[in-house]
Amino acid sequence: MTPDPATDNPACLYPELGRNETLQSILQTAVRQAGYGLDVLPERAPGWWRCGARADGDSRTTTALLGIAERAFIVNFREHGVMMAEGTTTSLDAVVSAIGAWQSGATLARLKSACPFVDHSPLAETHERGDAVEAQWTSYRHTSARHVDRELIEAAYAQPQLRALFPFHSHRTLNFSRCTGFPYTHDIPVITPANGSYRVTWWHTRSPHGPADIGEADTPDDAVALVIALLPHNCGPAVAGTADDLDNSDST
Template identity: 30%
Template sequence: MNSSGTTGSTGYSEDPRFRYYEDLVERGGLWATIVSVAREHRVDIGVTAERPESNTQAWSAADFASPRGAMRVNLGHGARRFAVTLDSNWGYVWASGSTADLAEVVEVMAFWRQGARLQELSKRFPFMEFDSLSQAYEDGNPVETQWDIVIGDENFLVYRELLLALHADPNLREMFPFFSHWTLRMTKDCYDSRSEEILIKPSAGEGYVIWSSLDPEEKREFSRLDDLIRAAVSILGDL
């Protein structure tokens, strides 16, 4: 090791994690190693370039494209593990998991690029897991499924009466509900992270405060659910 704290000609700073990934150092990082392993196993992961688009991901993270979003790989800590995330690029994850076998990583990516369904992926690679919402996105009914999830979530019992009232309205139940920082958010388009939203949270009293992402300073408070629902429908008409 030279006086700058790097290991030989690799240019990487000395790090205890390297003892688990010496082969990655020798091959030039995670991205280059995955590409090399894929070629050794004659597995097509869709790579045509010799280098990743960004050199910043070359050591500990690697991204690869697929028709359904980015396929991301990251290094584990404290042991040799490779974490695989099949991202949708729409704000949700299709499936994720980890394995110590880099050959399995490239096989997962190739299988996914070929159009494998979630159930097929999990059956062939049991370490790859997905939830009911990911399945709903694949089946084409994420909004309906998400309403079932949030209404049944024991962590948000205080919201259940409100959720049932919102879901009872035929227009509002077409929105995608989710919680963030104890605030209920309902978005018009679950496939667009920039879609306008209606936001609701409990007030200091016994009612709720409601506003829209279009006008976050215009907050209104209601103690009656009927009034709140009417306000939500009115806001939806302006989004």
């Protein structure tokens, strides 16, 4: 049976919680005492009401969770829908410093310098620099992963309209997003290699655009041509952010 994170944490691991405190309440007090004017909110998942918390900003979020088997504050740092860094520490003060630094706009390098328990990946650095799209394409063009069809990748990359979008794979299906953060957009046809041919469909089983099936192509170039013919109007380069951000931008 999976432990209930809300009730099974040994009290001796987190004396800060006392009998009735939550991670959200102790972090809220601690960040204010540290001089950060931040609001700390409960974690959204109901089962984590006592041992999860988050601090939200315009584009950044820091989440913290309590470990179950041993004392550990597990902290994640996101920006524009991208996991930028993460770390685990036993120190509540270190968590407060990390929340304050990230939510105040620290770069990845500054965050790591101030909070050594935090690590980030080279991919996160590409998002910070603003060249995540090209980095993602480069990764796919050089991968040896069996689920990636290299000929299809090259055919898509050869087309400037698709090369400007953010590519990602779902199983063996090649997808294109108008944003670089999750959730991605799903208003562009996707391509799935299948038995020597290429199936082009909308992402959902049925979509506002019509039936899911668009067509089947014998070559990667022909499959890519089908996608380009159905790109959304004014489909420009992928931007930092999420599909929700784009939806909100379109409605204003």
